[in-house]
Amino acid sequence: MSTSDPVPVFRALHQGRDPGDPLVLPGPWDAASARTFEQAGFPALATxxxxxAASLGYEDGLTPAAEMFAAVARIVRSVSVPVSADIEAGYGLAAKELVERLLETGAVGCNLEDSVGGVLLDPHRQADRLAEVRSFAGDRLFVNARVDTYLLGGPDLETGTIERGRLYATAGADCVYPITAPPAALPRLAAAIPVPLNAHGSPHAPQALRRLGELGATRITFGPLMQQQAMRAVREMAGALRGP
Known part of the structure; x- marks a missing residue:
């Protein structure tokens, strides 16, 4: 890793971007994939x-916290660009311990989800948790607050997403991630939520990333789609080797 502090570098990548130039953050799942993305020229990564979980042999949501933090640390050590970590809903850890363990990995930031087991958390309680994380982290972590309203469905999704996004921004979130929000909703969400917006993109449609930026996304991540595409390539290779 570089000896300079990567957190301000990562934070600056979210500022002053042209609408058609969103920050594209590939999602590495191990050290090898992280190095590949770095060698391709990406300035930062987001696990x-x-x-x-898939790389470690677990179903999504079932990775033990210790194994997830260890995997993040290996990825961070393998590259010289900033790495943000998806830590799901925080593994039930108190905010102080969560921050300490994140900082130990060398990650510059995190995603924190506002649902557990397919159920949305109370937005005010989630805002309080984000405020605790911010209090313990100070400016040492870039906090991306994921909003799962569109993912889980329900009435009046846009209003609910905006309410949560505003609460989370006030609590200290640096960015808000309304995962799976439709592109048509991005302009209204970006106008109503006073921090950068993270959109969910597809590696199968790189030409659409610029459009997501024009619609209001400051940054774009891909969830597990890149790892899934890589595994399809592995299956095809295996099938070819196996033969008819």
Missing amino acids: PSAAV
């Missing part, structure tokens, strides 16, 4: 928990 997806589902992809890391």
Whole structure:
């Protein structure tokens, strides 16, 4: 890793971007994939928990905290660019311990989800938790607050997403991630939420990433889609080797 502090570098990548130039953050699942993305020229990376889980042999959401933090640390050590970590809903850890363990990995930031087991958390309680994380982390972590309203469905998704996004921004979140929000909703979400917006993109449609930026996304991540695409390539290779 570089001896300079990567956190301000990562934070600066979210500022002053042209609408058609969103920050694209590939999702490494191990050290080898992280090095590949760095060698391709990406300035920062963001681990997806589902992809890391798959690489470790777990179903999404079932990775023990110790193994997830260890995997993140290996990825961070393998590259010289900033790495943000998807830590799901925080593994039930108190905010102080969560921050300490994240900092031990060398990650510059984190995703924190506002649902557990397919159930949305109370937005005010989640805002309080984000405020605790911010209090213990200070400026040492870039906090991306994931909003799972569109993922889980329900009435009046846009209003609920905006309410949560505003609460989380006030609590200290640096960025808000309304995962799976439709592109058509991004302009209204970006206008209503006073921090950068993270959109969910597809590696199968790189030409659409610029458009997501024009619609209001400051940054774009891909969840486990890159790891899943890589595994399809492995299956095809295996099938070819196996033969008819």
